[in-house]
Ligand SMILES: Nc1ncnc2c1ncn2[C@@H]1O[C@H](COP(=O)(O)OP(=O)(O)OP(=O)(O)O)[C@@H](O)[C@H]1O
């Protein structure tokens with residue numbers, strides 16, 4: 001399996017083929033190196049550090065209207081990869097193409113949902129969404145803008161909370177605002193970095209179902225980072241499994257064949273469910289054990 | 298209740314005790330405050346009457362009578378050395394307001410500029426660090442020399458001493474805005490100006506207001522000291538009564554200065570709460 005996976009992630013032919021493919025987002029031989037500290041001051045204070053290769057030579061094509069999950073051991077570079085797609089962090093080598101054009105920094109064609117919600121505490125729910133809409137569509141008429149905001153609020157089930165500030169909301173409600181804000185600008189791709197990571201198990205399950213429901217309506221391309229195998233299986237069309245860092249790669253990509261709309265109660269009745277789950281567990285267990293062992297040594 | 302109804306059993310006594318008004322913490326605190334105040338006044342009254350303290354120390358009742366007289370006759374004007382305490386208070390407040398306002402409209406924008414640019418932060422930090430610890434009164438001769446006018450000198454001293462906390466806190470708040478807010482702004486493709494006005498400044502507002510609060514406290518500290526050397530105002534009132542050697546009025550002035558300072562601080566405390574939105578200031 002690991003032999004096959006090497007081909008998948010760093011084989012040049014995969015990416016050259018993709019030039020003619022239908023990929024919406026194309027990650028090509030991307031490497032991320034965090035520069036170490038070697039300036040004079042660090043040398044004097046004895047705090048020099050070496051360059052750190054977080055991600056090495058990752059290639060990945062994402063077709064339109066697919067829900068892709070990225071899963072991997074903690075610290076392997078999932079956030080780093082997503083931030084590069086978002087344009088918040090530079091690509092050291094390689095390139096990321098969106099509709100065939102290289103990404104040059106952040107932009108509203110990609111909507112981002114943050115793990116800790118990143119809502120502006122001084123803005124109400126409505127104002128948080130309005131801020132996004134006004135920024136991206138400054139020329140919209142006030143009427144259209146208000147309608148758009150209202151639609152997003154309805155979509156994520158926040159009616160009645162429009163005038164509340166984030167600190168008056170539960171974590172689940174806050175993340176709904178985060179999702180509404182990201183969707184309000186109508187991005188081509190939705191990026192989510194552990195969107196439910198800070199939520200308790202029940203709220204988490206509930207929001208997963210909500211995301212599944214919303215996704216059925218819009219079928220936007222989504223890239224989601226997660227640590228939860230069940231979450232990935234419930235929501236994704238494809239699951240990208242990354243190896244441990246440093247120099248993390250894509251180990252394997254799983255196709256998730258379950259029909260939609262999916263339901264958390266019935267999804268495990270699908271014949272492939274348990275095989276996929278066991279496969280992912282094996283992978284994550286192996287990588288995590290390797291991480292822990294290298295830490296002890 | 299339990300005392301008046303001895304038939305009540307033990308458990309219900311406990312319940313009625315825990316509901317008794319004198320067990321509420323606020324009321325306990327108030328009670329303790331009143332008792333300690335009473336003891337203090339009593340100690341003062343008796344001690345002064347027995348001449349235990351410095352010679353000529355007034356007793357509590359004289360001082361309270363003076364306090365009553367001054368607060369019921371705040372506004373009279375028999376020349377600069379016999380001015381109602383209300384006028385003096387207004388004069389001090391006017392100087393503080395003007396100096397503090399000028400300081401704030403310089404410090405907040407400058408603090409934002411310094412906070413936004415890491416280079417400016419490092420470049421201007423030495424000035425701030427050097428000037429901040431200078432005693433306000435050290436500026437007094439310089440002020441008098443430049444302005445040749447006690448009114449303007451007073452305002453100048455307020456300005457120069459109350460500018461630093463606001464400046465430092467504003468710059469700190471702006472430089473330390475939660476990077477996630479900035480990421481949100483970036484992913485939306487917001488312009489630099491929009492980010493500054495819609496994200497950075499509101500995010501730094503709790504820091505800015507707490508800087509303004511400290512600055513206000515300093516202004517009020519400084520004005521009394523400066524006015525002793527300037528004529529008119531609460532500080533001069535104290536100085537004048539010292540020349541008259543009439544201690545009760547000095548105590549009255551100290552009480553009023555404290556009270557006004559307390560009120561000003563509470564106003565800013567409320568403002569801090571208002572801009573916090575669940576964040577810790
Ligand atoms: N700015 C940085 N400078 C240096 N090293 C960094 C930086 N950001 C991340 N790293 C390193 O890169 C590696 C990958 O980090 P990243 O946050 O992408 O991991 P992750 O897969 O998202 O982890 P988690 O599952 O814990 O969120 C880590 O070893 C981290 O220490």
Ligand SMILES: [Mg+2]
Pocket residue numbers: 078079080193
């Ligand atoms: Mg992460």
